[in-house]
Amino acid sequence: MNNSIKLTDDVYWVGVNDKETDLFESLWPLPEGIAYNSYIIEDEKIALIDSVKINYNDTFLEKIKNVIGEKKVDYLIINHMEPDHSGSIKSLRQAYPEMEIIGNTKTMGFLEGFYNITEGTRVVKEGDQVDLGSRKLTFYLTPMVHWPETMMTFDEKDKILFAGDAFGGFSSLNGFLFDDEVNIEQYKDEIRRYYSNIIGKYGPVVHNTIKKLKEKIDKIEMIGSTHGLVWRENPMHIVEEYDKWAKQETEEGVVVVYGSMYGNTKAMAEAVARSLSENGIENIKLFDVSRKHSSFIINDIWKYNGLIIGSCTYNTGIFPPMEYLLQSLEIRNLKDRTLGIFGSYSWSGGALGRLKAFQKEVSCKPVEPVIESKFSPDSNTFEQCYELGKNAAEAVKNACEC
Ligand code: FEO
Numbered sequence: 367m368n369n370s371i372k373l374t375d376d377v378y379w380v381g382v383n384d385k386e387t388d389l390f391e392s393l394w395p396l397p398e399g400i401a402y403n404s405y406i407i408e409d410e411k412i413a414l415i416d417s418v419k420i421n422y423n424d425t426f427l428e429k430i431k432n433v434i435g436e437k438k439v440d441y442l443i444i445n446h447m448e449p450d451h452s453g454s455i456k457s458l459r460q461a462y463p464e465m466e467i468i469g470n471t472k473t474m475g476f477l478e479g480f481y482n483i484t485e486g487t488r489v490v491k492e493g494d495q496v497d498l499g500s501r502k503l504t505f506y507l508t509p510m511v512h513w514p515e516t517m518m519t520f521d522e523k524d525k526i527l528f529a530g531d532a533f534g535g536f537s538s539l540n541g542f543l544f545d546d547e548v549n550i551e552q553y554k555d556e557i558r559r560y561y562s563n564i565i566g567k568y569g570p571v572v573h574n575t576i577k578k579l580k581e582k583i584d585k586i587e588m589i590g591s592t593h594g595l596v597w598r599e600n601p602m603h604i605v606e607e608y609d610k611w612a613k614q615e616t617e618e619g620v621v622v623v624y625g626s627m628y629g630n631t632k633a634m635a636e637a638v639a640r641s642l643s644e645n646g647i648e649n650i651k652l653f654d655v656s657r658k659h660s661s662f663i664i665n666d667i668w669k670y671n672g673l674i675i676g677s678c679t680y681n682t683g684i685f686p687p688m689e690y691l692l693q694s695l696e697i698r699n700l701k702d703r704t705l706g707i708f709g710s711y712s713w714s715g716g717a718l719g720r721l722k723a724f725q726k727e728v729s730c731k732p733v734e735p736v737i738e739s740k741f742s743p744d745s746n747t748f749e750q751c752y753e754l755g756k757n758a759a760e761a762v763k764n765a766c767e768c
Contacts, residue, residue: 370433371543373588373596374524376408376500380429382422383538390450390536394563394661398556399538402450403592405528406433407521410499411440414465415519415528416592420453427454427461438462441496443503444469445530446516447476451592456481468496470507472515495522506582508532510571512564518579525587527579532572533604534593535560546599555665557594557604561611562668563661566698572612576605611668614702618762619649620672623663625656625685625717630742631678631710637748638674638706641755647672647762655687660694667695672704672762673730674754675721676737679711684720692724704761705730706754708737731765733758 370378381403390396402418404426412434418426430439439462444452447469455477458465467487469477477483488496495502501523508516511532519528535557542548565572579586589597589604597604620642624635632654639652651666655677667673677688684692707725709718718738725732735754739747 370406370429373405373526373590373598377521377524377526378406378408378433379543379590379596380404380406380414380426380433381539382418382425382429384419384422385538386421391564394536395659396536398536400536401539401593403534403590403594403596404451405590406430406439407498407501407503408434408437409501411497412437413441413443413496413498413503414439414458415443415590416445416451416530417442417454417458419450420457423454423457427457439465441465442467443496443519443528444473444477445519445528446513446592447473447480448513448531449480451530452476452480455483459483459486470505470515470517472509473517476515506579508575510568511575512568520583520586525585527583527586527589527601529589529591531565531592532575533589533597533608534591535595537594539595543596544599545595545597545603548595550595550603553595557607558611558668559661559665560593561608562664562698566611566664566668569612569614569699572608576609576612579605614668614700616669616671616703617649618647618672618765619651619670620647620674620704620758620762621651621653621663621666621670622674622676623653623655623691624676625678625688626654626676627678627680627685630739631676631708634708634710634737634739634743634747634751635674635676637743637751638676638708638755638758641752642759645756645759647759655685655691660691663691664694664698667700667703670762671702671765672758674706674708674758675724676708676710677717677721679709679714679716682714682716684717688717689720692720696724696727699728701729703730704733704758704765706733706736706758708739708751708754710739710743712741731761733761
């Protein structure tokens with residue numbers, strides 16, 4: 367998609383699609399790509415809102431020119447300084463030397479640190495406005511969604527909230543831009559995967575930010591994030607989804623994730639999963655932690671209210687890929703799940719101790735029995751696995767009835 371797209375008479379999307387990057391932040395797989403959204407408002411003054419990753423400078427500048435021709439950009443508004451959005455700032459400054467760069471106090475530290483830019487800037491505070499002629503833009507500071515300098519910009523005329531990373535998602539824009547142009551259900555997993563992995567640690571901040579926006583802004587007609595869809599048919603849908611994820615509200619289902627070297631822990635996990643199914647759980651996700659990237663596992667953990675984790679022992683401790691997942695969940699303050707654990711070992715224990723510490727660390731409801739198997743699981747171990755599945759099924763069903 368090389369052309370700009372109109373949001374309203376004077377507002378255009380001039381973002382780019384990235385289908386070349388394999389790992390976002392060198393961490394997160396992008397099987398569906400990602401979009402870096404930027405918007406331009408052509409009023410008496412011209413304002414550009416956020417920029418794009420450095421790799422796409424040329425395309426980006428061309429798109430801007432396609433909208434405004436030989437006119438100049440008066441303002442660059444920076445809602446977020448992470449380089450997937452700020453990478454083009456230096457090129458923009460070269461193309462439009464008189465362009466004023468607008469951000470908050472914290473923005474300026476990043477601007478100098480990343481790009482050595484200290485001049486031609488304007489610092490704004492909560493509620494400050496810039497006048498473009500027929501409209502004013504109002505700034506709302508939203509620190510830690512998910513960096514300290516993050517803010518949002520509201521177009522008072524067209525009622526568009528330019529939200530930075532908030533309300534965004536993975537996946538490039540495959541010909542579409544607006545929520546009413548796609549089957550949103552197809553993209554929900556990639557949106558939740560983005561939320562749970564990139565923003566998920568800051569859930570309470572997201573919840574409070576949403577509360578503040580609802581108090582301060584009467585009506586939002588459209589939401590333009592820096593990633594993913596523009597929400598115009600039902601902008602509050604994505605706000606409510608983000609709020610739900612921020613509060614860790616879940617639906618009925620169980621994620622079973624295991625680490626297994628030679629199939630013994632896998633066999634226990636499969637027994638637990640079978641028991642869940644026999645006991646009426648329809649949404650079961652069974653993951654091999656070595657073979658499924660943690661971001662996809664975390665996405666489903668953010669969706670469902672049950673989690674059962676099993677791990678083999680490795681070098682007297684827990685299996686390393688499982689340790690990474692446990693730390694990822696601890697960092698994100700996982701809570702309010704039914705949580706079962708089981709471990710296995712041959713010549714030295716270790717995995718179960720770490721799983722017990724995890725169970726203590728997170729605010730989840732433990733489910734019995736806690737199982738530990740030595741060497742291959744025997745019939746007694748499998749009976750316990752069935753018991754764990756049965757008890758977990760009852761717990762998640764009861765939790766959803768509450
Ligand atoms: Fe899309 Fe936080 O950068």
